[in-house]
Amino acid sequence: MNELKGACVIGQSGGPTAVINASVLGAIQTALNSPQITRVLGAANGIKGVLNGNLYDLGKEDPVELELLKFTPSSALGTCRYKMKDPAIDDCDYAALLDTFKKYDVRYFFYNGGNDSMDTCNKISKYMQKSGYECRVMGIPKTIDNDLFGTDHCPGFASAAKYIATSCMEVKHDACCYDTGMVTIIEVMGRNAGWLTASAALASYAGAGPDLIYLPEVDFCMDTFLNDVESIYAATGKCLVVVSEGIHDADGNFISEAKTNSNDGFGHAQLGGLANKLAEIVRGRIASAKVRAIEPSLLQRCGTHLASTTDALEAYNAGKVAVTAAVEGETDKMVAFERETIYGQYVCHTKLLSLEYVANAERKVPREWINAAGNGIEMAFIDYCLPLIQGETGMKTVQALPRFARLKKVLAKPCCDGSTCKG
């Protein structure tokens, strides 16, 4: 084993989740306990913090506050959406990065994010290799979209899925309690992959869910949709629909961006999201129904009060494994999950995938997990998803309100002489 001593930087990138901080906690605690890691630094707002030299000294945080990160939503270190250029065209950012790494004696870089972040991670890893600066680079997955390639599932997805399923059950009860006609349309996040939207099917499995579910994996046809809604409404006087924000027509045009025109059955011009747009169209078709659009928006990705403990523990473990593997000599990898079913029990193993392999690839819901009509979800998805959402949240409360982590975020000073120092 090549024993590499130096500081580590942990960063978060992209949209947050309910348990992304659990991964950061796993990485921080493991790094603080590792004799090879001399200082544990947090990047303020992901890669931007590294570029600007805004690094927190995480060794100065109160361990009790750190522990609360396991059930604190959003990205505690701050996040960013920043696309690194191709270093062959412009390597300014990479040079700045290397400069920071040298100044702080950074030999380990852990990046916690989704698709784009794994691409960033991959580029940085390759650049460091090319530069001859020894730095081990590891990706820690997260995304409510569940669309990272090569992993059974992604940390953050299950908690969002639980939020969507629970909320759908509650809304189903609410939307059906009047004796008047009612159509309710819920819009769920997920631009290209419908995993999170599919999780609404868990609500139906549990006895109170949507009548119709539309994912971006199947081309959306407005006429078929309206016929679907009309036929369920005709039979029951109610209809609960869940749609992915990313549904698109056969030409790939997002329905949310479709031109609205009062003459083409697409309703009147309006701003607002997809659910509002579909609601307006349904109103034009079913005069007797009250039509309501619900967009849970940020609530679905930050709902730590409904987090799956399975998800939180797996997220923690992903961070821990990234650090452990790097210290043991691994680099240029992303931590991924592999599922095993032992005597009917779900077991989650970790594995390492090359960053090259996962960067810029996307995993979608298999077509056979969606029903033939493209408006519902098959049992195979339930079997896949149900084990992931288990375990009540471990969110701490004080006076019945969440007690989330409060970090000091002390800025770290560079090790000008390149010597190693901890905490």
Add this chain to the structure above:
Amino acid sequence: MNELKGACVIGQSGGPTAVINASVLGAIQTALNSPQITRVLGAANGIKGVLNGNLYDLGKEDPVELELLKFTPSSALGTCRYKMKDPAIDDCDYAALLDTFKKYDVRYFFYNGGNDSMDTCNKISKYMQKSGYECRVMGIPKTIDNDLFGTDHCPGFASAAKYIATSCMEVKHDACCYDTGMVTIIEVMGRNAGWLTASAALASYAGAGPDLIYLPEVDFCMDTFLNDVESIYAATGKCLVVVSEGIHDADGNFISEAKTNSNDGFGHAQLGGLANKLAEIVRGRIASAKVRAIEPSLLQRCGTHLASTTDALEAYNAGKVAVTAAVEGETDKMVAFERETIYGQYVCHTKLLSLEYVANAERKVPREWINAAGNGIEMAFIDYCLPLIQGETGMKTVQALPRFARLKKVLAKPCCDGSTCKG
């Protein structure tokens, strides 16, 4: 004590809450145990079920399923929005009601609802008295709006308040994790009273809440609002605003219904809710900010997974007290709550108020509980609200998903001969 024997009807009316079924459970279980109550009937969709003779025989329900009502959202018996006419002008409905009461030998009527329902309750009570048909009529309060007159607070409010406070804390974390400018506007239910909107201040009290809160109790001025947002945004690069759907200008015009005009600073014409409208206006003013509108919609009133157990138990008790009091001879009353603080501990007592007294009256947030600028909430409200939201939800889950009550809803047959029969 006048011992009155006969059936009882329990009905639900108006918008549901996360714990309205706890009240129904309290009434059902108490009625089933009362020797004077010969049959426990549930009105399908409130007063409409009584008018149409759609009454469920609740004695035929599985007691285990009934027990689950304590943490089942929405109105399990079905609800309605139906305004009874003034009987002096048109007493058709009242005559139909009396007819049903006679057919089913109904001597007790319990109506679980808000302002309008207490008005219905009052009218029915007075009509029965005038007709000489002995029937004891009791109102059981509920409303997330918390605006019923004469009671310290209303069942259902606290659970919705806990949902809003928790969600605001989570959204605050999410909305502040990027290093880019961000304004987030959350729209909360409450047309005339701002209690639920004010509950967002609990989030600030717990360390992560809105910067600005606007209630309908204070006239809303668009210019002042924009200045408020701009000044917080200038200082921090972020701004989280919570607004009541019922905010209105000094002339009483709802802002949500304000004409939009691209020339008057009110943004462009659009459909959608108040939050979307305000977001569009803020976008026009602060070009550098990403502005997001969030409308939790039904989620806020059916979020039983975040129900306050204090609220659920008080809701249960309201139903129980209504039945007990009626059996003991009371009529024409609504159950209300009175707060006592004993050695710093919150204690909730029940009392009975005449329906006449509570019908058509509305209770608003005291002006002194809102800050002078009209954009924030004072500590007096926190002291008022905090005890109400205590206690984790008792919602039962199976495989990590809610297990809500499933009622059989067997239609009851009339007692044609007027004889009394139970179950």
